[in-house]
Structures are given as structure tokens and as C-alpha cells.
Amino acid sequence: KTAWNPNLNGQALAVAASPDGSRIYVGGEFTTVGGVSRSRIAALDPNTGVLITSFNARADGPVKALAATATTVYVGGLFTGVNGVSRARMAALRASDGGLITGFAPVFTGNIASPRVNAIVLSPTADRVVIGGNFVTLNGSDRPGYGLGMLNAVTGASLPLQANDVVRNAGKDSAILSLSTDGTNFYGTGYIYGTGGN
Secondary structure, X not given: OOOOOOOEOOOEEEEEEOOOOOOEEEEEOOXXXXXXXXXXXXXXXXXXXXXXXXXXXXXXXXXXXXXXXXXXEEEEEOOOEEOOEEOOOEEEEEOOOOOEOOOOOOXXXXXXXXXXXXXXXXXXXXXXXXXXXXXXEEOOEEEEEOOEEEEEOOOOOEEOOHHHHOOOOOOOOEEEEEEEEOOOOEEXXXXXXXXXXX
């Protein structure tokens, strides 16, 4: 569509559609969309690319990953706050207006200055959220954690993840970069330098 031009003033790093296809969520490093202030996350009309102004969320750092249900938008990246509230690396937002869902607050740490979330996928029933990045611990543990984790979609609490026994990509020299799902399994890509990891 040649007329589809949201006109971001910075790069987009993540895109996700709402389940009904009525919205396209975009995240990245931009601070305006079509000349309107929008800090690193926005919702767009899928037919015109025009900003949906009722969704008004803001992150204080780059948004690198998005996943959406009909009611919730999960956001990951390098930010430390969302909508003026401390929320490091990941947050859940109301799809209706972009408001912060305060009960969802996973905690990320690492042996690096900037742990980040690079990828998010949802289970078919949207009750679990699988995330990837370079974080070392997730909610205080490296299992699940160490670059890969699974969370309760409502509370952000960690859930068991057998893949953590094998996939260990975290820290300053490794990370999980992307995740996808076919509805039964999830798949990921990652990298590691210098230690022959998985």
C-alpha cells in the first residue's frame, strides 16, 4: 500500500497485530508518529497507517519486542519505565488505552549494565508468555532465566521451562534474539561468543 505511511521519526524494531487484525502495534526508538508525540510504542490503523490516538503508552527506552491479545499488549526492550512508572525491560499494557497493567511486573537482572528483552511469544491460550533476551536472572532465578523464560501472563511470575536445562544464552556476550511459535512448540534464535554455548 503506497499510501500507508505512519511517518515515524525513528526506527521501528518490533511489530505485532491484534488478534482481530484491527490494529498494528509498533515499537522502536521513535518519539513521534505522523507528527504526534508517541514515545517508542504506538497503535496504527492496519488499512491507513494512521495513529490510533486512544492507545497512548510511552516507554523511556527502546521497545524491541511486542505480543498482543485482545485485551493486553506485552512490551519488551531496554526501557526502565513505562507511562512514568518504574518497569524495567518488560510491561503489560491495556489494549484499550495503553494504560499500565500494574500486576504484571517480572524482574530482570544480569552481570551486564543493560539486560534486555528481545523477543516475546504467547501460548495459544495466552495464559503464558515466553520471552528471550540477554538477562541472566528472571524473578531472581536463572531457571527459568539465563536468556529464556516463561511467565504467567497475568502476574509475571516465572513458570517452569525445561528448555532452560539446555539453552543458556545470556550475559554480555550472548542472547536469545527471536522467538516464534506454531501454536504447539516455540522456536528461537540466539548467539554466543567465545564459550561454545547452546
